Amino acid sequence: MLKAAELLRQGKHEELWQMCCGYLKLDIKEFMDIQKRLLLEQLELLNKSPLGNKIMQGRKPETVEEFRELVPLTTYADYCPELEQKNVDILPVKPAFWVRTSGRTGDYPCKWVPMTSKYAQELSVILYGVGILSCCKDWGDLTNIPKNIKILYSVAPRPYISGTFADLLRLQTPLYYYPSPEESEKLNFEERIKLGFQQAISQGMDYFFGLSLVLEMVGEKIKQSSTNTKSYSYIKNPKALLRLVKGRIKSKIAGRAMLPKDLWNLKGIVGSGVDSWVYKDKIYEFWGKYPLDMYSATEAGVIATQIWDHESMTFTPNLNFIEFIPEDEILKWQMDNSYQPKTLLLDEVKPGEIYELVLTNFHGGAMTRYRIGDMIRITSLHNNKLGINIPQMVFERRADDLISFMVIKLTEKLIWQAIEKSGIAYEDWVAYKQPGETVLNILIEPKKNWQGNESDVLSNIQEHLVVSGRSSYDESGIQEDWRDELGFTVELKLLPSGSFSNYLVNKQTEGADLAHLKPPHINPSEEVLSLLLSQTEELIVVTKTKQATKETVETKSDINTDKITA
Secondary structure (H helix, E strand, C coil), rough: CHHHHHHHHHCCCHHHHHHHHHHHEEHHHHHHHHHHHHHHHHHHHHHHCHHHHCCHHHHCCCCCCHHHHCCCCCCCHHHCCCCCCHHHCCCCCCCCEEEEEECCCCEEEEEEEECCCCHHHEEEEEEHHHHHHHHHHCCCCCCCCCCCCCEEECHHHCHHHHHHHHHHHHHHCCCEEECCCCHHHHCCCHHHHHHEEEEEHCCCCCCHHHHHCCCCCCHHHHHHHHHCCCHHHHHHCCHHHHHHHHHHHHHHHHHHCCHHHHHHHCCCCECCCCHHHHHHHHHHEEEEECCCEEECCCCCCCEEEEEECCCEECCCCCCCEEEEEEEHHHHHHHHHHCCCCEEEEEHHHCCCEEEEEEEEEECCCCCCCCCEEEEEEEEEEECCCCCEEEEEEEEEEEEECCCEECCCEEEHHHHHHHHHHHHEEEEEEEEEEECCCCCCEEEEEEEECCCCCCHHHHHHHHHHHHHHHHHHCCEEECCCHHHHCCCEEEEEEECCHHHHHHHHHHHCCCCCHHHHHCCCCCCCCHHHHHHHHCCCCEEEEEEEEECCEEEEEEECCCCCCCCCCC
């Protein structure tokens, strides 16, 4: 198989599109035919391996139906200690390398996942296709792909999956990363970002791959510091100086502060994670282009991706066998963990329904009927506008990232949207509930210069959650009738400046893993809360009684705990 770069050089554009994005032309039957064929190939490998014998409990299914009926659903604990210890002797195929993600406190320090050379090759093709989709306007469009691709490297280094993605792209095309993956692995996150942008201001930049949050932060910083940037500091770097001068001219003509889009004309932006939708409008304002959202996981590579309309995502067929657990089946399992939830296939899902994903690696991978821990929503069975005949999806939430008050269900996404719409400029936030209480607790650290009114912020947050409840067909958000019945309230605590940065320093001092430096937004542990709630601040409480619609504001005070030391 020719590399993508060679097909591009030879002008074989249709062949390149078919190789990297051909799944967009499949109908659902063709998609399922690929899924079932590759699963049967995987079963032959699993049936001969010690790991397959363990996971499938001695059973040797030979058909798709037998596989789904006989093989239990798994979590990472089912693969321990073998994968944790990188035991290659038990695997279906010897891996080319291992990738890792975060683990669970008390269970395992991290999750190691093997990746075979065949899987890596297939994944590299999909990743190049994602790059195409991030910069095209329609099928067949390759006008924005330069011969020498320059990408800002803002992701976690190898062996994390994001750094592995960056490395695998080089299987398909020569790339210039700022900084290089080899340099990045020697630097911490802040040093990596700083060096990357220093190199990009001099050498230029075509693509961004990484955290959407980074683009928003850099855009805001350039906007705020544009009037203070001294051109003479770049006197020894003519390329950087010229780029800066041109950027200032563009911004003055536009009558505004300088923005990143004045310095770089990005061909494409590829982001991943729950924060992409939060920052997409700001990214467009700063960078002149919307980010393309890619749904991926360490255990499963690229599961789905947006295309050039930047709407819902389309599943990829050739990396994993995909199953879907309906919500009512999850509820049965939650009531009785010995219950084996039933699954659906992609040709059986319904639009508007929410499902938990179950994935089985192809090409000799290890993960088998693996509960990845993510909930997705099927938005439609087709993308009629673009002629795509595969069900479309959006990421809904982590399976455990739900704050539930019986019929009132609040996800990270809903709470984050409410905070974004509240008008507060903030550093970060967390939300949680105490067992047995009907109170949503939200902790927010405002930015230093924010001058807003706390009670207005809380009222705006609550109002947005209520609006979400009125308009949601999946019963997420605050349902007004049930809010009254449950006596549901929202409490907001504004944290002092530096709370989250002090938390990060504290975890770094403890030697915490990269993936554990930032606290989870939803239901953080008592340890996390004790670190964040280290100083007394005003607590604003908004309640709504059954008898009246008026809101009351109360002031409370917390007991001081030990201060965080940086």
